[in-house]
Amino acid sequence: xxxxxxxxxxxxxxxxxxxxxxxxxxxxxxxxxxxxxxxxxxxxxxxxxxxxxxxxxxxxxxxxxxxxxxxxxxxxxxxxxxxxxxxxxxxxxxxxxxxxxxxxxxxxxxxxxxxxxxxxxxxxxxxxxxxxxxxxxxxxxxxxxxxx
Numbered sequence: 307x308x309x310x311x312x313x314x315x316x317x318x319x320x321x322x323x324x325x326x327x328x329x330x331x332x333x334x335x336x337x338x339x340x341x342x343x344x345x346x347x348x349x350x351x352x353x354x355x356x357x358x359x360x361x362x363x364x365x366x367x368x369x370x371x372x373x374x375x376x377x378x379x380x381x382x383x384x385x386x387x388x389x390x391x392x393x394x395x396x397x398x399x400x401x402x403x404x405x406x407x408x409x410x411x412x413x414x415x416x417x418x419x420x421x422x423x424x425x426x427x428x429x430x431x432x433x434x435x436x437x438x439x440x441x442x443x444x445x446x447x448x449x450x451x452x453x454x
Contacts, residue, residue, distance in 0.1 A: 368391065369433075371430050373387040374435065386409070416439075
């Protein structure tokens with residue numbers, strides 16, 4: 307009976323290794339568990355702070371500027387749109403297909419710093435969508451309190 311348990315463990319180990327090998331055959335961009343059943347892709351994103359600005363940059367080459375939708379709350383930013391890749395000729399047979407196409411959506415949470423959400427600077431150039439938020443300056447307010 308003990309031999310059976312060890313065989314089961316070895317079989318499980320082999321299955322995990324097999325699955326890991328299959329996962330490594332996916333495109334170079336890692337898939338999250340939530341993405342696997344979704345019908346959209348997520349563009350890469352960088353978020354960083356310089357001086358009094360928060361910079362958010364999305365890699366969305368080949369997207370028509372007019373198809374990009376940007377929404378924000380005080381907690382997060384969402385961009386969405388669609389990339390259609392034209393193929394030359396009828397019924398193409400792909401040997402490699404690594405460029406994501408179709409609908410995309412990306413939600414990024416803001417870091418916990420005070421931001422001016424009302425007027426971000428937005429530029430789309432050379433395939434990069436750049437969204438810059440001013441960091442709000444916290445002013446210390448001193449209040450005199452009278453003793454009664």
